Amino acid sequence: MTVSHQFRQARDRFVELLENHNSLEREWEALFTDFPFILTDCLSLGIEPAQLIPCRTGRAEADFYFYPRANDPLSRYGVIEIKRPNTAILNTPRKDVILLSSDAATAVAQAQKYALDLGASTCKMSTQSVVLGSPYHIIVIAGMSAEIARKVTTELHSTQFRRLIPSDCRLTPFDVLLASLKSRTPPVVHVVSPWPTDMTSTLREAGGFRRFGFAPRQMHVTTCTECGQKTEVPFKPSEGKPLFCRECFAKIDNDVKE
Numbered sequence: 001m002t003v004s005h006q007f008r009q010a011r012d013r014f015v016e017l018l019e020n021h022n023s024l025e026r027e028w029e030a031l032f033t034d035f036p037f038i039l040t041d042c043l044s045l046g047i048e049p050a051q052l053i054p055c056r057t058g059r060a061e062a063d064f065y066f067y068p069r070a071n072d073p074l075s076r077y078g079v080i081e082i083k084r085p086n087t088a089i090l091n092t093p094r095k096d097v098i099l100l101s102s103d104a105a106t107a108v109a110q111a112q113k114y115a116l117d118l119g120a121s122t123c124k125m126s127t128q129s130v131v132l133g134s135p136y137h138i139i140v141i142a143g144m145s146a147e148i149a150r151k152v153t154t155e156l157h158s159t160q161f162r163r164l165i166p167s168d169c170r171l172t173p174f175d176v177l178l179a180s181l182k183s184r185t186p187p188v189v190h191v192v193s194p195w196p197t198d199m200t201s202t203l204r205e206a207g208g209f210r211r212f213g214f215a216p217r218q219m220h221v222t223t224c225t226e227c228g229q230k231t232e233v234p235f236k237p238s239e240g241k242p243l244f245c246r247e248c249f250a251k252i253d254n255d256v257k258e
Helices: 003-019 025-034 037-042 102-120 145-151 155-164 174-184 199-205 246-257
Strands: 052-054 064-066 077-082 090-094 097-100 136-141 169-172 220-223 230-233
Touching: 003 025, 003 037, 003 174, 025 037, 025 052, 025 077, 037 174, 077 102, 090 145, 097 102, 097 155, 102 136, 102 169, 145 174, 169 174
Parallel strands: 077 136, 136 169
Antiparallel strands: 052 064, 064 077, 090 097, 220 230
């Protein structure tokens, strides 16, 4: 499977899941496990897809970990927490007050804990080691950007929202991630080649149109209006409409051009 095909397949599955308003977290985890480049490339993590490791189902750990490269223990490491597109991100208890929803706040707090645990000891799920003091990254994928646009409507709201998200955490809505994936998906290119002038005779000599899956055009016998000779046209003649053989048509066309 080519890279282009992988990206298109990942995009199509992403769109299908996003259109299903009842999609489950485990379905999203399966998608990102099958196509880890959605996270590594579209989130610009600066790591290879092979460095992204999914958590085993049922364990109290982040959904995905990524570790430093073997030859660079100071490179990026961190965790990714996956929620659902219909997860609420913000609450507005008052007109000028916005807060993280309980689901979003819990996801951020859990991801922070998992990242700290990851940096405090040797990685249990990988042979790679993490050097204390190297920067870790926390990413929470949840909700949709439309909710944020609907609730963050003033400069005060924007300031509050920025302060709600820890500096080491990035909250990415699902539709923003999809937009990034679409921008990286190569388009399907259809190449249209001109039909060679000698193709008709070549096909006939090789055994006819039908042998190659082409149906020959039905020809109709008629009389040339100019010279009165019999000729064939690839359409059913209409009564009263002038028709010309090849020679007369070429002559008339030349006269018009002159």
